[in-house]
Amino acid sequence: MVLCLFLTVLHYCFLFFYQLMTSSIPPMEFASSSSKLPRMYDVLINFNGEDIQRKFVSHLDSALSAVGLTTFLHHPNALNPTHIQQPILNLCRVAIVVFTRTYSQSAWCLHQLQQIIKWHQTYYRHVLPVYYEIEPSDVRLQKGDFGEAFKATAQETFSRQQLEHGISRWSHALTKAANFFGWDENNHRSDAELVDKIVKIVLNLPLLSTTKFPVGLQSRVKDVILTIKSKSTQVFTIAICGMEGSGRTTLAKAIYNQIHGTFTEKSFIEDIAQVSQTRGYVPLQEQFLSDVVKTKVEISDVEMGKSMIWERLYGKRVLLVLDDLNDYGQLGLWGTSSWFGEGTVIIITMREEDLPSMHEVDSAFRINPMNANESLELLSWHAFREPKPKKEYRVLAKRVVAYCGALPLALEVIGTYLYKRTKDEWNRVLIRLDNIPQHEVPQILKISFDGLSNQIEKDLFLDVCCVFVGKSRAYVTKILNGCGVDPDSGIRVLIKRNLIKVKENNKFGMHHLLREMGSEIISEISREESRKNSRLWFDEDLQHVLSENTLFSSPGTKVIQRLYNGRDFFERYPLEVRDPSRLLKFAEDYEFHPKKLRWISLQRFSSKYLPNDFYLHDAIAIDLKHSLLRFLWKETPKVLACLKVLNLSHSKYLTKTPDFSRLPSLEQLILKDCPRLRQVHQSIGCLCNLILLNLKDCTSLSTLPSEISTLQIFEVFWCNVTPSLNYMSK
Template sequence: MATKRPKFKYTYDVFLSFRGEDTRKSFTTHLYNALKQVGIEVFMDDERIAKGEHIPSSLLQAIEHSRISIIIFSQNYAGSSWCLQELEKIMECYKTTQQEVFPLFYDVQPSEVRKQQNAFGKAWERLITTFPIRKGRKLAINLKRVLNEAANLSGWDMQKYRTEAELLDDIVKTVTMRLDNSKYMFVAHHPVGLDSRVQDIIQLLSCESNEIIIIGIWGMGGVGKTTMAKAIYNEMGQSFVGKSFLANIREVWKHDNGQVYLQEQLLSSILKTRRINIPNVGLGKSLIKEILCQKRVFIVLDDVDHEDQLKVLCERREWFGQGSRIIVTTRDERLLQILQVNKVFNVRGMDDNESIELFSWHAFKQALPERNFNELSRRVVSYSGGLPLALEILGSYLFDREIPYWESALNKLEQIPNGKIHEILKISYDGLSDQIEQELFLDICCFFIGKDRSYATQVLDGCGLHAEVGITHLIERSLVKVVKFGNKNIFDMHDLIRDMGREIVREQSPTKLEKRTRLWSKDDVLNVLENNIGTMTIKGLSLNMPRNNLVSLSTKAFENMKRILLLNFDHVQLNGDYGCLSKELRWLCWHNSLLENLPTDFNLEKTVAIDLKWSNLTKVWLKNQVMEWLKVLNLGHSHCLTETPNFSKLPYLEKLILKDCPRLCMIHPSIGNLRYLIMLNLKNCIGLEQLPKGIYDLKSLRTLNLFGCSKIERLDEDIEKMESLMILGASHTAITQVPISIMRLKNIKYVSLCGYEGLPRDVFPSLFCRGCPQQIIQSPFVKPLGSRHR
């Protein structure tokens, strides 16, 4: 049974007391960073004190709400009345709240502090001369007593260590062990919505089962995985024989001897001892297994980002005793699959109400925005997309600022992401296995959000990016999401992840647009094209103009952009020699083009996908091109198109979309030569009267959509040759007679025909029933289209 939370809540793990002019520029900063890197919440007065706040009371409060205080005694420490006031408060907390206190002697001897001698003593003498005459003696006696008490505590003497790094390592180990053995970890200043997110996990981990349960907490950076793990650790850890919270494993792993350090930290925490020395990783694995296999332990492995980390810390369940509970937080879902966790919890973002509350605590120090800031606060919440990290950072950034500052900051954020948020989210990008996956991510960020996964995969494969494998990795690392939309799987991405990717591209050349690899902003693209400053660096370009603002550009603007692979236009007109355009194009997406046909000098030999929806095309080409790379041709909604191209020079075409081409009256007979065609969409081609005979030779075709082709009257008996056909949509056509051979299609999964839709085993008997029509209507397996009665 978990113990109750204490009434007194700590805000900080460690309070640092120091004389800034002695140590701030070097040692104290290094110590602060070392503690932060392992996930310890540290108070250092130049970080936490807000502008305009009364400093002394804030410092005293920070001391009271810290679990541990470290006093860095330096030569001039006793010369600061500020430091001595801190010291008094620290020693008061040491006696009244059982706060742990550690002195650290920096270039002074402990005896010099106890007796106020040498340089330390001179600083002390200078200070006491400033004391008021009446109270000076009593005050000096009291401070001497406090100095003596503090200097007698167990701590660190810098002169006993060979290097500063060795001293820092010992401090971090000691503090980490003390925090691990303390009752509760600091979770969050404002844990908004936290309880509702952890209850399902706590319920699963709290079960009475003696099995070893491993839980994965997975999600993008900044979504609150570590915060959740800390809350669960506080709630449940006390009921276990041994417990350990290994914080920030990803960062610690990078340091020299980081692997061994993590193993030592794990065993030290479980065994409640200050230091365990492990000579190498191999022995560490053996010790973990040998020592822990008989213990019921509660362990959190925080921010795991590599399989090797699992191998040296918890490779198998058998390493731990019955009833043990392990939590792993990560941005990479694949690691949880490798570990074979019992359950993966995907951390969701905050809803609008939670977001407003968390943001308000940081921006206004209250639960709701101030009256004049409601709309601006909503804008921040919308920008943050429910990401707690962003809400906290932006709230602190905007605290105590005026409305014009807010407006300017929000406008800037739309162009350039906040630096702290960007750096934390960029960790996932930096962790990608190679440059190809990074390029893949940037292409999706800039051009393929909202696009079908299958379609984008074909295009990006054509760019040499091994997209299927790479996209899987991006999804596992919470960088890309795939959402169901109708029968499509659409790429989606958190707005801040998208902005992070686009900022990486912008940082390639902050001032010179033409030296960036990708351009997607309307203003940036127009700047490059209208001023003819494009370069070989540009690999992708997207220009989407509003419907009522068609832009006309010269093809000469593309003369120097010979390596463009991805080109996306909407409501754009190009004039001039199309031979100027890149011959390396893999993707041409040009919606609402005014061209009646593609120019003969437009070289598309290497293009993988052509999307010309809503175009003015009457014919696609006047002269056919050899296009052996082309897999997708989308001419949908081309209301002037009268005939398809000759397909004989498009041998590897896989998807042909002619949806809503009302004037289309002829499909070229060469369509029968498309051996790899898997999808043909002729939906609502109301001018089409018949299908060419060759269409029945499409043995690879899986989907044939004839819905709304109101003039098509029949399907041939040769339809049985379409041996791969899985989906046949032919409702709202003029078909009244169905070929009997359709029943011999072995792979058919769905049929929509003659007013009925459903599984073939149910539809076919109804279509060929020789009995009363009423019997067809009453079939429980067949769904009539249009109305309930025929």
């Protein structure tokens, strides 16, 4: 045992020094929102019992120390254990919780686990469970000997009045911890093998920042990074290619998270194909420039964007990820390899069939399908929250894996749907899978959609798919609340089912294949029910279209959007086109007067004002960002009693605000970056419901009406405005 421990420590010493010599990447890099907190320890190890400390924890502690990580052993017998709770925790980067049969016998450990879960939720730090000589399900469900000890400890700790609440809090912490990615000692040949896996994950925690269960990801990341390092003296473009749903974006994110700390200029541009269809390429170029110069950049057209990229980044060492690039011509929008300095890395994700057209690619990494063991493990993590299926489900799980074709997306969505399902329900899913033609991934994904428990959840999915991808969760909730819909519980279900994502900026995202599935469902509904049809008009420049949609979650409620008319638009958006030969001149002679129009999104609106006969009386939100408005409307409309959000930001020619007396319900007024805005109407004092006012970068605004001092506004932004701005303090 001593010899084994010595050899293991020697192995990790070699690994640590090898990393220092061969890599410019720090051995440990954490994606955390709390980087300003002081740090003393890398890893906190939480456990109970001297036996496990001698048998396993000391082994793990030595291995972590051997690669240069500082550890803190967190257990009831530690020096002054009652004084090390939150302060020590706040000085750690990651917590490893070692669950044993005796863990639930310690009230101290259960209290500490509550603190660890709270710490995870507050600071977004990683919690990694290890199950040593105990079943993960015993911890998750508090059953067996572990569960009996848990109940006994609670009864000894809490009074009769506190017992129910105390058990609930401890149970929540145990269940939460047991749902994290972790390790079961029973699945490893030896402690040395288990420790080796733990150390490798701790050294590569960006993998866990990328995906909840990084099965098979580590080896692929290592292979790509080794290729990148071998070309570190040149501008290197590498393509990551594979079929839809194979994990291209996840792999690119993991690589970016691993190496971005060594670059000053860096950007990850996600969903290029999807975003360009609805918004064009200008916003994507703006994102790239804003990321690398670390300030908001606005451009008017693609050629201006290319010129600014050349001016700002010529000769610089850049890390750029272009996700879902499907056209060689698009690559030039972000510059050519001759523009950037040596050491630049450009990573492109694409379908394999698009690779031959990418002439500037220096190397290609093809994502091979997951092997049978990896596929089964990924399904198991989602379906059972364990690395292996339960014994009685093993045959069923292998059959599901065979149907899903080793595609991570399908395994993730189907596995999540099957979580806590009975064997009969598994068999019903297998019957459906048996009737789906091979490679019809959207049909496989539809099993999860069809299994949603009520129509509200299904309607919410279709609304996000059709209208709300890229919109913030709070913004969508406000709109739907105004339509009489409470979407919170439904959105939580869709997130748990992996049918929608909420990104770091709190905006909704959805995988292309899930959107394709949603589009097929919407097309089918549109054919059966004409009232559900979407309508489409061309704008006068033919580069944009006006899309009218009826919300599924609120029948009769309509939204209108101005979308970029890009390549394959009609394939991606199953809209019924009305009068396609007629050019619609939006500002003047059109016949578009729908009632129940709740959300109006007309970004880059090209007229001086909204037409007087445009029906706005049911609108909850009006979004006119980047417009050419001089003023909002010529004649003040009747009272817009429902309007809660008015966004006129980046309207370069706007000189004055509207009369607010007709907008009694307004809660958010966004006038950011309106450089010619000189006057805010004094009726702003009537907006007693206003909670957000953004006047940032309104550089021509020198005074505000005194009436604003009567408002109880929660958030006010007027940074970077003219220094002589006079405003009233509340």
